[in-house]
Amino acid sequence: MKFQKAAVIGAGAMGSGIAQVLSQSGMEVILKDVNQDFIDRGLANIKRMYDSRVKKEVLTQAEADYLFAMVKTSTTYDGFKDVDLVIEAALEEIDVKIRIFQELDKHCAPHTVFATNTSALSISEIASHTKRPEQVLGMHFFNPAQTMKLVEVIPGVKTSQQVQDAVMALCKELRKIPVAVQECPGFLVNRVLFPYLNEALYVLEEGKFSPEEIDKQAVVFGLPMGPFTLLDMTGLDVCEHVTTFLYEEYGPRFQPASILSKLVKKGCLGQKTGAGFYIHEKGKVPKKDEPKQLNPVLVDLLKEHAQNNNAKSNDKAFDALRIILPMFNEAIYAVQEHVVEAQDVDTAIQWGLGLTRGLFSLAEEKGLNHCLNELESYQKAYGERFRPAWYLAKLVRATIHDFSQLKAVPVTVR
Ligand SMILES: NC(=O)c1ccc[n+]([C@@H]2O[C@H](COP(=O)([O-])OP(=O)(O)OC[C@H]3O[C@@H](n4cnc5c(N)ncnc54)[C@H](O)[C@@H]3O)[C@@H](O)[C@H]2O)c1
Structure with a gap:
């Protein structure tokens, strides 16, 4: 099984990054979205990625132009007949994805492999709406897809071993690092990340340590940034959604700390709203060692929490x-x-x-x-x-x- 021509559904943050990765390997790619404005935005992203590679002297201008031209665009499924692989990166809604996979089934050749970049939806459920569930799997790229190396390769219940092996091999050709992960809520990385973020929230609720102190200790431990910096970057609403989902799926081990949803209710969603655990200056990326300003809304919520709860804290000093x-x-x-x-x-x-x-x-x-x-x-x-x-x-x-x-x-x- 060889993948020579690909298509990407959805020209958003992930879809444009994935299309860039595929085109950089010399593959012809069709980038599809629902209208030309979304496509233009996606193409502009891809162009920026290639410009940055030229600036860093990874590619010459001529090479970048050639590879950029490998990306064709479409608002329809015309041209999907001869693609070998489709990677879907549209909205994270099961109905939207099912409709897309049903359309793909109609417009693609019988050999075409379908992958979804879903972060949390069931691969097996999506596959069950096609006539080729053995050729459907998850390819979970990380954000930004053009720089993050890991791809979780997730088979559904019926995915054939041959398709899994071919996709693992393709990821290596794309200079990614694929890891085979069986289907489960959160797959591997998010499943492992969220208990850490959640525990940091519980430590915070106890009122003994500030977000900055906890963040610092996490970095000393080898994390690229602390939990509160990451929560603010990702968006507190997105994190609340994932935390709730994992709790519903796995039960008490994932019981969410309440401070997250309290901040979300106050409209503090992190960097995108200018305030989460910290205050953020819009459009400014904070430097690593820059002192951070605590969100006063958080300070009030923590005071309120301490009044209403007998903060359960053991005698140990905070240990990362x-x-x-x-x-x-x-x-x-x-x-x-x-x-x-x-x-x-x-x-x-x-x-x-x-x-x-x-x-x-x-x-x-x-x-x-x-x-x-x-x-x-x-x-x-x-x-x-x-x-x-x-x-x-x-x-x-x-x-x-x-x-x-x-x-x-x-x-x-x-
Ligand atoms: N953003 C992340 O950090 C991240 C990381 C890993 C996986 N994902 C997953 O990747 C997928 C895309 O996420 P994103 O952040 O790029 O979203 P996004 O909102 O930036 O882009 C989604 C794009 O899909 C398009 N779209 C919607 N319906 C479509 C359809 N029927 N046909 C074609 N295009 C359609 C939208 O117009 C939009 O341009 C989601 O499933 C998400 O869960 C996101």
């Missing part, structure tokens, strides 16, 4: 491990459920979240036994959020101290 452990524990749950191979976790988390070191290698450094003990002690203090995955206890009992020893153990059932 408290927010890292839920992340690590969730990755173990994913391995336990055969969602991901243990040896792929560090790759996925490093390339998807920008951690300077692997989550599992970090846990090995601390000692798996120590991580388990800490999880158990936090579970006593804070409950279900810290319930250790039984697989971790099993590893500790088996005196397995590093995940490389698992390479001989088949952890996936596929």
Whole structure:
């Protein structure tokens, strides 16, 4: 199976980035959106990406012009008959995606593979609305798609191994780092990221540590930015949506801290509204070491929270491990459920979240036994959020101290 011609549905932030990545590999790409204005905006994005590569001397102007010309555009499905791969990056709404896949089924050749860039919707459900579910899968690129290396490759229930292998190989040709992830809510990276963000919110609610202090500790631990900086950047409304979704899917382990929705209700959505956990100057990207100004609305909400709740705080000083452990524990749950191979976790988390070191290698450094003990002690203090995955206890009992020893153990059932 060889992919020579592709199409991308949706010329927004993700679709334009994906089209640029495909065209840069020399593939002809049709970029489709619902009207010419959206297409023009997408093309302008792609042009900017190529201009920046010329500026950085990665490409010559002639090379950039040639590759940019590989992107054709359309508001219809004309020309879809001979594409080998379609990557859908339209709105995150199941009905919209189902309609698109039904149309694709009608307009594409029988061999065409369909991928969706959905962040959370069911790949199997989307696939079930086509006559070729064995040729449908998730290709979850990260934002910005043109620079982020990780792609989670997610088969649906019926996706054939041949299609998965071909898409994994294509990602490598595109100079991406693909990781096979079985379908589950949040896939791997978001599933692991959100318990960390949520725990940081709980620490904040206890009133002992400021967002800036927590952010600093997370960076010392090897994260590219702290949880509150990331929440503000991503948008608090988007994060609230994901947190609620994961809680509905996984239950008490994902019980959301209330401060997030309180800020959203006050209209504080992060950088895009000028205030989230911090105050942001519109259009200005804050420098790493610049002192941050706390949002006064947050200060009031935290005071109110302290009055209404007996803040549950143990005697320990803040240790970044408290927010890292839920992340690590969730990755173990994913391995336990055969969602991901243990040896792929560090790759996925490093390339998807920008951690300077692997989550599992970090846990090995601390000692798996120590991580388990800490999880158990936090579970006593804070409950279900810290319930250790039984697989971790099993590893500790088996005196397995590093995940490389698992390479001989088949952890996936596929
Ligand atoms: N933005 C992110 O950080 C991110 C990261 C990973 C995955 N995703 C997923 O990628 C997808 C796209 O996200 P985005 O941020 O690029 O959204 P966006 O709003 O920037 O772009 C979506 C584009 O799809 C177009 N569109 C809508 N319906 C269409 C249709 N029927 N046919 C063709 N085009 C149509 C819209 O006009 C718009 O231009 C979503 O499923 C999202 O969940 C987003």
